[in-house]
Structures are given as C-alpha cells and as structure tokens.
Amino acid sequence: MACSKPIVISKGYSSAEAVDDNINGFLCNSNDQNHWVEKLNQLIKNPQLRNRMGQASMEKVKKEFQWEASIDTHLNIFEALIKI
Numbered sequence: 001m002a003c004s005k006p007i008v009i010s011k012g013y014s015s016a017e018a019v020d021d022n023i024n025g026f027l028c029n030s031n032d033q034n035h036w037v038e039k040l041n042q043l044i045k046n047p048q049l050r051n052r053m054g055q056a057s058m059e060k061v062k063k064e065f066q067w068e069a070s071i072d073t074h075l076n077i078f079e080a081l082i083k084i
Helices: 016-020 034-047 047-064 065-080
Strands: 007-010 025-028
Touching: 007 016, 007 034, 025 034, 034 047
Parallel strands: 007 025
Antiparallel strands: none
8 A cells, every 4th residue: 555556455354444445446255256356457457547546545544554643543542531
C-alpha cells in the first residue's frame, strides 16, 4: 500500500481491513480461483485501474496508518476509558 500498489487479498483475514474493495484493491474469496484470476487480469490489462487503486492505497496509508493517525486513535480510546 505504501508503495502505491493495489492490493489483492482474501476476504476474512485481519489484513483485509486495509482494503476497500474496488477502491484500493480487491477482496477475493480464498477458495475461488476464478475470482482471483478475474481480478488479477483486470489489474494486468488496465494500467489506469492499477494507478487509481495504487493512489487510493497510498492515500489510505497516509490517512489511517501514519503515526499521527494512530496516536489520535489511541488518545481517543484512552480519554474514553478515563471517563468510564
């Protein structure tokens, strides 16, 4: 993601939360080879789609996975716990 690449991953794995299906990559059924082939072929044949999804991946990293975002999220959790 941080390398501006689209992601293709199996649904249901914890890292799947990093993928917004059809936005910055594809979520595929782990046991459906045809689905994987279809999605990978889409990326191979369509450079504009690869670039758009890659840029979306980078934006998601900047927005959700930078230290500042992580710190803000944790501070909000800690503040909420203190109020309990």
